[in-house]
Amino acid sequence: xxxxxxxxxxxxxxxxxxxxxxxxxxxxxxxxxxxxxxxxxxxxxxxxxxxxxxxxxxxxxxxxxxxxxxxxxx
Numbered sequence: 001x002x003x004x005x006x007x008x009x010x011x012x013x014x015x016x017x018x019x020x021x022x023x024x025x026x027x028x029x030x031x032x033x034x035x036x037x038x039x040x041x042x043x044x045x046x047x048x049x050x051x052x053x054x055x056x057x058x059x060x061x062x063x064x065x066x067x068x069x070x071x072x073x074x
Contacts, residue, residue, distance in 0.1 A: 018060025
């Protein structure tokens with residue numbers, strides 16, 4: 001197993017973690033929406049969800065970049 005293979009499989013695992021994080025953000029947003037919070041409390045809770053969403057998206061992008069680099073090196 002060479003470096004390219006390691007980057008591909010490692011990047012795929014990181015991407016999968018990011019996608020799971022994105023699904024968790026969707027579940028969180030649905031939970032907040034169903035909670036029936038007041039406007040200001042819901043806005044604050046959803047802003048927290050946006051931060052987690054961006055972090056999960058960033059992790060997913062890093063994994064995809066590692067896959068691309070692994071394919072290039074392999």
